[in-house]
Amino acid sequence: MNTISFEWLLARRFLTENKGQTSIIVLGIAIGVAVMVFLTALIDGLQANLIQNTVGRSPHIVISSEENAAADALKTFDGEKVLLIDASQKTMRPIVEWRSLTNSLTGDSRIETVLPVVEGAGLIRHGQVNRSILLKGFDIRNGDRIYDISDSIIAGSQNVQEGAVLLGKDLAADLGVSAGEPIQLELSGREPLTVMIDGVFDLGVSSINQRWLIMDQRKAAALLGKGDRISTIEMQVYDVLEAENLAREWGTRLPDYQVKSWQESNASLLAALRSQSSSSYTIQVFVLLAVILGMASVLAISAVQKSKQIGILKAIGIRTGSVSRVFLYQGLVLGVAGTGLGFTMGLLMSQLFVVLAEQEYTLLVKPATAAIIISATVLASALSAYLPARQVSKIDPIEVIRNG
């Protein structure tokens, strides 16, 4: 007849007996879960979007070889000998063994792109205008994977050739040049030379658009007189948030180099994201608490409503623990049903929000967060059965029998 245990059967019958009451509590849980899912999706989506905007088109980790400007040796200070170092005076030391370094970084499966970069400061003259620039030399094809330059060309051929010279949008506007025009480039300690601009790019970051002059790595190295050496290695990793740990790890493996993650340069953004997350968690905890209290009270009322039947069952031999479990199972069933419904509702709400509010970012439900919401709600549902379980343990069969 029945293949499920008696306790489950009883829980099921108690739940289906009053379908209206059961539906209301499932809906109550569902709304709580939907709010949690929606809130999480909103906050996580917003944060992912912010992070993407911050680091999407920039290296997540940069390896450089800095050295402090020559210290003014030891000085006596209050009787102590102190090594005075001016931390702001750092000079970039070229990286010689960059090929082997690049190889071992490429071997790390967590790293998506490894881009050796030659860079140096300089000056561009065009007519009466002078602008200081940063010459960046790297393989354009490879660099596309970080900066997406090919898709950012606003003047000149979209099909960027190897060896092309590209100028930032704002810089080009300041200088009044466009693709196909020559400029005068002056690099420190070098003779001024004329360079033809092949294209103008807009990377969407004004500090880059105002200062960068991009060309091929070898060409840049030759112009800067670096020979076969490079300045930095730029990288993008698969998991943006892991960049800090990865940088620390590679930092220990490469003690001669500085390995810096994007997090180090964006500490205040991260702090803001963290406090946003914790306020979202606080709201969710209170939503969960409201769900628990609502469910506990409904189950407690149900226990009172069923006290006659529970008394009868006790008279014919059911144990108190067994009856308590019946309420635990009811809580679990309500929790699972409410969570399932609420999760779907939350996802729909999120989609609706994106469409109606015309948001540019997509809402994000991370599997880990989803797992936390689901398990917390289901666990809470089971916990909320504690109150009715205590109540039923006090039901005396003799009272029920005596009072009919």
Added chain:
Amino acid sequence: MADVLIRTAGITKDYGNKVKTRVLFGIDLEFCAGEFTVMLGASGSGKSTLLNILGALDRSTEGDVFVNNTNLNSLDDDGLALFRNQTMGFIFQSHFLLPQFTVLENVLIPHMIYADRVNPTIEKRALELLDMVGISHRRDNRANAISGGEQQRAAIARALINRPRIILADEPTGNLDTANTEKVFSLLQSINREFKTTFIMVTHNSELAQRSDRYLVMSDGRILEDKYLNVKCLE
């Protein structure tokens, strides 16, 4: 004396905490296996209280109840629950069926409480019992969708499912008309004869007492009369 199934020794029962009211005064009784006993008495005479104590539904204030040489006072609540499930069958004035279950399921509940699941053997037995009480055509009806007489017969089938040695019945015909009273009482008597089940039945109907093996008359918490009409105990 051989064959004594239930023995009480000096049972008293008090109600109330501050002001104590004694409703049973030192009851000493023995019930033999297979005996059909009827307990008579006015309302408030203590017969239902005594029945509940015998059935391990209530505890005595003083004195002991021995069933099959087990002192019920030595069992904890879970122990008493198992004892009630395995040894006792209850039939009350109200049928006390669970409305969430069908008639057949209600009959099976005492088994499911103990064994958790239903196997074909026990289902067959439940159907036989429904057949015996004459309501097998109602097996799939909800318990609240059948008549009062049918409900009481379903309750009888439920009391029998675990093959209890003792059936306690508290005014099982109290809510029934004359025709149904006759049907139910005859049914209980045939069960008593067929299965050798020990019956203790509380009733106001003195006519039924004349058709039992033994009747007890209670008054103010004491046994006023204890009369054997048919001695089944082996002396």
